[in-house]
Amino acid sequence: MNTAKKKLNIWLVLALAILALFLIFVVYPIGLILYKSILMEDGTISFSYFTKFFSKKFYWSTLVNSFKVTIASTLVSAVLGLIMAYLLRSIKIKGSKYLNILIVISYLSPPFIGAYAWVQLLGRNGVITRILNSVFNAKLGGIYGFAGIVLVFSLQSFPLVYMYVSGALKNLDNSLNEAAESLGCSTVQRVWKVIVPLITPTLLASSLLVFMRVFSDFGTPMLIGEGYKTFPVLLYSQFMGEVSTDAHYAAALCVIVIVITLVLFFLQKYIGNRLTYSMSALKPMEPQKVTGIRNVLAHGFVYLVVLAAILPQLTVITTSFLETRGASYTGQFTLQNYKNIIMPKNISTITNTYLFGLAAIILVVILGVLISYLTVRKRSFLTSILDTLTMFPYIIPGSVLGISFLYAFNKKPLLLSGTAIIVIISLCIRRMPYTIRSSTAIIGQISPSVEEAAISLGSTEVKTFVKITVPMMMAGVLSGAIMSWITLISELSSSIILYTSKTQTLTVAIYTEVIRSNFGNAAAYSTVLTITSVLSLLLFFKVSGSEDISV
CATH class of the missing domain: 1.10.3720.10 (MetI-like)
Known part of the structure; x- marks a missing residue:
């Protein structure tokens, strides 16, 4: 009887712990955005920010x-x-x-x-x-605008x-x-x-x-876009712009997106x-x-x-191999662009991308396997709630998640803004639903009788999960992890909002260099990202034993 309770408690504790993480890092930030969207500067509750958006053509257009x-x-x-x-x-x-x-x-x-x-x-x-x-x-006027x-x-x-x-x-x-x-x-x-x-x-x-x-x-x-302004550009400018920013109005815009x-x-x-x-x-x-x-x-x-x-x-x-002068190329071959990006002040951008991505992927794989196992093998009201909550980041755009994180974690006791931790958590949360879905599909293909046989031979439920279930899932999980890694290192929408000079990643560096018209550096950073993605893709083919990618 005590053993049965111990087994039950292990999975119950895991489910509660993971549920608590999602409540803190998904439900709380999104709830805070909803609250801020109707909270006026004087502390009163009003829907005037939504009225402001829909009453002015400059905004709703x-x-x-x-x-x-x-x-x-x-x-x-x-x-x-x-x-x-x-x-x-x-x-x-x-x-x-x-x-x-x-x-x-x-x-x-x-x-x-x-x-x-x-x-x-x-x-x-x-x-x-x-x-x-x-x-x-x-x-010709170029590629700019709607087309x-x-x-x-x-x-x-x-x-x-x-x-x-x-x-x-x-x-x-x-x-x-x-x-x-x-x-x-x-x-x-x-x-x-x-x-x-x-x-x-x-x-x-x-x-x-x-x-x-x-x-x-x-x-x-x-x-x-130039004169063709879209909603995400408005949202970004309202929250991160150099002039006339409005955090509460940005929160209302986030609610509209959600x-x-x-x-x-x-x-x-x-x-x-x-x-x-x-x-x-x-x-x-x-x-x-x-x-x-x-x-x-x-x-x-x-x-x-x-x-x-x-x-x-x-x-x-x-x-990336052409010399630049301002925003134009001279046509001369050079390696200066690569020398620029591996300078001590810039190399951290590349190392940050790899370190943050690896840390996020480890978390994604561990949590993804546990959540998928709990929702498939340990079905209950609690795991059903967990399964629903884990789908939220799948629906919420990255920019909204980034803004909600800054609202939620910019003061004690959870002062995370400006740290590498908040970037890693955002990357993890963003990719979690995809890994959970793929892991759930893999577990669904493993017959429960395999685990039941191991338990009948004296193995504990936890030991069976670690020694039998996880190894049987590993090939598919690793393939999914590699694809998640590729998309993680290409993430911009949340990273551009959460980064600081110390936590800048490749995508953020490429974007900022393009905005500054440093096209040579932007091309070199982009090439590093492309080569990393290609090598990761080849590794995926090797691990999965497949010659193509189909979902």
């Missing part, structure tokens, strides 16, 4: 702009991702293995790096702009849709496709009437992730549940060799899209 940009980018990303996934799954494309890697690499870097690179190519003084102006004797923002977001976000849809197509029974073909359906009809309906839940889920990512990103519209993302999340869940199909790939889709014009068009389209997606990374790497 930024929300309209954000929806325009986000909807357009999401639609383009969804179409591109669907077409690319279908072509690479159904047709034998030469070099498809390497094309897949390039597509994933194009997704790994933050969108604002793509914006910076496209400015170098299609800005008013960009390489391509100068060529076009010279050839056609024109005066430029959509271009950058679409090329940077379609790989996410591609990875999700590619995974769904892998599980699709191709006999359905063949049956439609035998009934006289054309390729377009088969895709539209058979394949798209079957993968609609996946398409919706990936599109929602794109929508939320684009909607909350401020780096890209800040760099190339409400919008919550509505989108539950809408996607509802639609996804209504349209879910159960598929068993008895005959999986295999790439077929095609000939003639269809083969040429397929290869041409895939290669062109991949080139456009990877072009920012190629531009960044190339320009």
Whole structure:
């Protein structure tokens, strides 16, 4: 009896401890934002900050702009991702293995790096702009504004849709496709009437992730938006701007973002549940060799899209070896940019990125495995609450989380602002939901009878978890951890709000160098980040034993 109580207490204590962490670092900061959004300077409660936003066009027009940009980018990303996934799954494309890697690499870097690179190519003084102006004797205005923002977001976000849809197509029974073909359906009809309906839940889920990512990103519209101001730019300027900042008004803006993302999340869940199909790939889709014009068009389209997606990374790497004078390049080869970033005052930026990322990943893996085990194997009212709470960071944009952390932890007894700890915790919280979901899927594939057999042979429940369950999960957990690591080191939205001169990371350094027009240093930092991501991706392939990434 005492042993049973001891076992029960261990899991109960773990569940309570993890619940307490999420209450402190998720519920409390978000609750504080909600409170500050209706708290006036004189201490009274009022909704005047929300009235201020919706009554002035200067403010609410930024929300309209954000929806325009986000909807357009999401639609383009969804179409591109669907077409690319279908072509690479159904047709034998030469070099498809390497094309897949390039597509994933194009997704790994933050969108604002793509914006910076496209400015170098299609800005008013960009390489391509100068060529076009010279050839056609024109005066092109560059990539700035609505069209430029959509271009950058679409090329940077379609790989996410591609990875999700590619995974769904892998599980699709191709006999359905063949049956439609035998009934006289054309390729377009088969895709539209058979394949798209079957993968609609996946398409919706990936599109929602794109929508939320684009909607909350401020780096890209800040760099190339110019007069086209979006909601995240307004939020950032209200909280971090050099003039006319208003913390309470910024809190109200955060609440508006949270409400919008919550509505989108539950809408996607509802639609996804209504349209879910159960598929068993008895005959999986295999790439077929095609000939003639269809083969040429397929290869041409895939290669062109991949080139456009990877072009920012190629531009960044190339320009990192070019000499700069102010904001322009002289065209001379140099290593000075790399010498600049490894100077004693700058090298900490690189080491911070690795140290903070590793610390966050260790926490993410430990907590992710424990939470997934508790919610799957130890189901109770308490673990159900824990499971719900752990999904909050999945919905909340990084900038909102960063602002809420500064509100919550800028005074004793939890004075964390300005420290490395607050950056690590924010990174951990941001990536936790993804790791929990992947770990939960892995545990679901492990039969409870394996653990029951070990316990029946005299092993304790905790020992069984440590010696049997965790090792069986490890390959999948490590693969997930590597992918989480790649996204962690690319995080900007929360880090830009929480960093100090001592806790600056690579993404923050790239952004600040671009804003200062130190393009050479920005390119060198970006190259370090890109190479780190590529090496991590290759490690993922090695650990997972897979040649592609599909979600």
